[in-house]
Amino acid sequence: MNIQLNFTAALLCFFAFNGNAFSACKTYDTEGITLKGKVELKTFFGPPNYGENPETDAKEVQALLKLDMPLCTIESVDEQAEKNQNLVTLIPLGNFSLKKFSGQHVSVTGSLIHSISGHHHTPVLIDLKFPPIIEHD
Numbered sequence: 001m002n003i004q005l006n007f008t009a010a011l012l013c014f015f016a017f018n019g020n021a022f023s024a025c026k027t028y029d030t031e032g033i034t035l036k037g038k039v040e041l042k043t044f045f046g047p048p049n050y051g052e053n054p055e056t057d058a059k060e061v062q063a064l065l066k067l068d069m070p071l072c073t074i075e076s077v078d079e080q081a082e083k084n085q086n087l088v089t090l091i092p093l094g095n096f097s098l099k100k101f102s103g104q105h106v107s108v109t110g111s112l113i114h115s116i117s118g119h120h121h122t123p124v125l126i127d128l129k130f131p132p133i134i135e136h137d
Contacts (some may be wrong), residue, residue, distance in 0.1 A: 028073060028078075029112070032109060035067060035071065035108055037065040037105070039098060039101040040063070040065075040087075040102065041102045043060065045058070046058035046059065046118075060119065062090075070085060078114075079114035082123045087122050088122055090125075091127045101132050108128055112124055112127075113125050
């Protein structure tokens with residue numbers, strides 16, 4: 001009994017003092033998820049052939065968030081689980097431009113969705129509910 005109690009106490013201490021050792025996975029379609037990282041703008045090929053014919057394919061500029069800590073998600077009825085995601089696509093509010101945040105370290109809040117189309121270039125996206133907040137180092 002004493003050995004079991006000591007083992008449990010040791011595990012609790014390990015997780016309490018080692019923040020990188022345990023991080024809860026996030027659920028999709030949950031309001032108020034906050035992520036932190038650096039905004040990067042990247043150009044992807046779009047329709048009609050998504051890169052198969054670069055001369056005629058549209059070019060889509062998207063804002064990505066290079067996360068400070070890898071992200072994992074929990075599988076839902078419609079969306080699959082993901083592990084060790086270092087990049088997520090930022091879906092801005094309406095016509096709000098994220099260009100001014102390029103290269104900035106920010107905090108964003110929204111809800112996570114899984115990629116569902118050729119326009120989605122990361123497995124996980126975050127639908128922003130507020131403009132990003134610039135984090136000062």
